Amino acid sequence: MDAEVNSEREEKPGNSFLGWLREIAFVIVAALILSFLIKLFLMRAFYIPSESMMNTLDVNDRIMVSELTPRFFDLERGDVVVFNDPGGWLSPADKPQHEWWRTALMYVGLYPQNAGEQVVKRIIGMPGDRVKCCSPQGRIVVNGTPIKETYLPPGMAPSQKKFNVKVPAGHLWVMGDNRSNSADSRYPGHGAIPEDDVVGRVFLINWPLDRIRILHTPSAVFAKVPNP
Template sequence: MAAAGRENNGRGRLGSALSGVAVAVGFVLFLGGFIWGAVIYQPYTVPTDSMSPAVRAGDRVLAQRVDGDRVRRGDIVVFRDREWSDVLMVKRVVGVGGDTVACCGAGGRLTVNGEPVDEPYLSSGGPASAEKFTADVPDGQLFLLGDERTGSLDSRSRLQEAGEGSVARSSVVGRLDAVAWPLPGEVLERPGGFARLPGGVSEVGPIRLITSSVLLGAALIVGGAAYGPVVERLARRAGGQGRGGAADAG
């Protein structure tokens, strides 16, 4: 009976130790993920439906803090340009410095340097733009369009301005990686239509890794906190049954 008691006590101590380790590791992953995310990402609320259906008015999005020089075609960016507005705006990059962006080519598609681009993210099945246009993008500039092409005020509206409606790369403050709200959220994948053009498309940031760290950390905290008491209760129950069996035998 004494040996059984020592064994149960040993299991209880082991359970408590494992519980403590799980909770400690969980806190590191959970808090580390949140801190990492706060350093890498900035939350924004989308003000209009000009980027529908990829992101809609009122959506809470996560924008990776990136320098404008890292932006590529197909990226959805958050930017501020005083010539456009005093508020932050969200649009998709369809042309970079040196590009000629035009519409519409074969099948009503947007063309970049004469190459037609598939844009499955557009809100309608019609042409890529109701208005025909051609724009040469100056070096260091970006040509930006909304996905809701029928209602978006974007580079097309400013084609007569210097730079043919483009904005400086330095105006960019972030690149969208995910919709955080409404739940369950969504990672914004890069469009493949621009992949074959020089420079390709950008990679999605570490949002999946950060999310996994936070979720795993939360699971370890909850599981670790519950594991110790459960093991101790089972050990006490087993000890009580052992003592009861010994008394009956006597």
């Protein structure tokens, strides 16, 4: 009498292991594609290497930047933005060299990009604005209105450099919050930056743990500033 044959095919250990590897590979590839798409269309990660935005952003803060602004939403006075170096703002020594694996991870959005390869500042003047320093009270004046900049470090003067500029069309006047240690639009050879160079708006500090917070645009600072 023939022995009973099991109708279910017994799975070999090797096939089970290969199937597990395929599933893991699929999950990894899907995660990389999702991360790349998020980086491409929604947001990017950076870290802060300098003191130019203290106390709003400290050295080594990790930040998230929304690419929806200015792609789908308008920039505003007071926004903290990351932008590509328009030329001459950063010296070659300021631009760090990365190992190939870090470069690859940054490309897919799994490793923070160094804000030293771009620049992070606050928008003070929009296209067409008249921005000058300073009022008799020592405040920055935008379109004839002195502004009280609540985000500056305690005791920090709005600017030791005098200027009086009209922001060209398609450009932005940007300044660091740490005004005594920020090479920004006030400096010769810098000036207003092209709007097209803006990567996005900083909306979140996500590291270290004691610094995690949403970064809001201080609209009240500029609430009384008229359009140019």
